[in-house]
Amino acid sequence: MTVAVASVQELAASDVGGADGLRALALACRPIVIRGLCEAWPAAAAGRQGVSAAFDYLARFDAGLTAEYFSAPAELLGRYHYGEGPGGFNFARETIRVGDALGRIMDNAAGGGGTGYMGSLPADAHFPGFADANPCIFLGTEVRPRLWIGNPSTIACHYDAYDNLACVLAGRRCFTLYPPDAIGDLYVGPIDHTLSGQPVSMAARAGEGVGEYPRFAAARAKALTVVLGPGDALYLPKLWWHQVEALDPANILVNYWWDGFSSGPDAPYAALLLAMITLAERPAPERAAWRAYFDHYVFRSDRHPLEHLPEEQHGVLGPLANGNYGRIRMLVMRMLRGG
Template identity: 65%
Template sequence: MATHADIVDTWDAGDLRDVQSLAAMVSACRPVVIRGLCADWPAVHAAAASVEHGAAYVGQFDAGTTAEAFVGSADLAGRFHYGDKVDGFNFVRDSAGISEHIRQIVVSATDREASTRYLGSLPIDIHLPGFTRHNMVPAMPPSVAPRIWIGNASVIACHYDTYDNLACVVAGRRRFTLYPPDAIGDLYVGPIDHTMAGQPVSLAANAGEADARYPRFAAARDRALVVDLDAGDALYLPKLWWHQVEATSPFNILVNYWWDNFSIGPDAPYTAMLLSMIAIAERPEAERAAWRAYFDHYVFRPDGHPLAHLPPEKHGVLGRMASGNYGRIRALVMRLLRDV
């Protein structure tokens, strides 16, 4: 298993200056550690003083909303996952006010017999308005809204996101174990429609190295990248990269940004993949191979534009999306879906 020093690029905070440097980082589609990116945040300084100071700093922005947290018994050590079978979970969900969740997390931080609580993916501008004004990444476009994750020591199951992710550690320490997108077949992924928090997770990554049910996991494990982050550090994680996240301190806070730097409209690749599954996945192998050739030619384009042999003015709807062809193709797809 490799460490970030071996493979993952490392930037200093000053390297991520503006939208242009952000776009350059994202275009490489590789993880990047950014040391000290949020080290000057007031939230980071408050949490460094003590657990109570960090909790109080966040709590002062509480808008009085409620949210749902994962809660697990102490013997789980924060390893939130499925139960004995993939039709259940080893934790319960608890709905409460934000300040009450934070209070419980602080209590559990000093009581080893207490349950572990994990409050995740809260839109900050809804639940903690005012926090962002004092704790922000200047290079991030204002349209990208941050989220906050607060909890005790935990291990969040290995999963992927369909958006680019900038994760900023505010309190505690985080260990990310990363696998590239093409490791998916070696990770033994669970159901896509029965998940803990929306995204499917790896069953093998949570099971340990020697589990005989997952023999191919050894290949994924050999490709894993391990990144350790201190408070003030950040990690850029490209979309579709698998990641297991360990919060190793009794009290942890992380702020993250999800966005799609290359989106040109409301339609998402994941939606297209789901539609392709029902249209193609159970056809005969030879026909699937034929469709793969067409997808490569028109969508993935390893040999360049499919109409490169014609002048651009003859490309029709295969011309540049920004020239109106996005809307034309979308209207055609919607019409075809309505007609079936």
């Protein structure tokens, strides 16, 4: 599917209308900047006072646990990516106490000579009480926040398999976005040897020329850029590629991942992996035939596959909410077990 987006839509938080409003906006599967979404949070208020106040506020909730900490020399400018270092990356990893990491990041911000970064820290585990003190009214309480903390950094261009609401609390963040259909021009790296979980674009790193990656010019022509300050948020639909730059000496971001349109516990990515092993190396004509079946039964770009029959005759192709999710899942599990 081609997604043509000339610019990122911007709204004020008062224009969203709560969780139902965010869900309605998300139906278009396009990114949206929501200015001031979290400006009333105590954490954002501290961020507006400066990074020291923001880090002091966050430290109040520190549970004393350990987490993975990335570090790199200053000359890399926080551009974490593949390289000649440990494990084939250009940065080092270590597990340290979160409080010690916060101190290192602040020391770096004061001219300590390097950069540091912690990502995807579950707030409830590492900063208990933070989520209750800084609630997001646009999402249900079952969707829990994570924190991303560090010095200036460029997080490699990647996608998420879930909807993402990213809220800036301290410092500024620049997001460079590419639509899902840019994947073929982004020169994506391995899916099983990644920087931090998700495959990344080899071409979209900051300052990268296009000589080695000639198709990247087509992706770059589709790129959208937004800059967020403390209190601002970005809704990013699943599968949109994004490179994230933290621009200031120290930065804090909170994000929420959820699947806004799930019909059950199974993730679409599982279907993608299963399709890789069942379809990817079949002859091209057979793959084309299966593509026609996927278009007909799954993507349904034209019509429901049984629109020519009364609804009571649709069987498992009727609405998933009517018990058909479980019926189809049972068929799949039986096949996977060889039954």
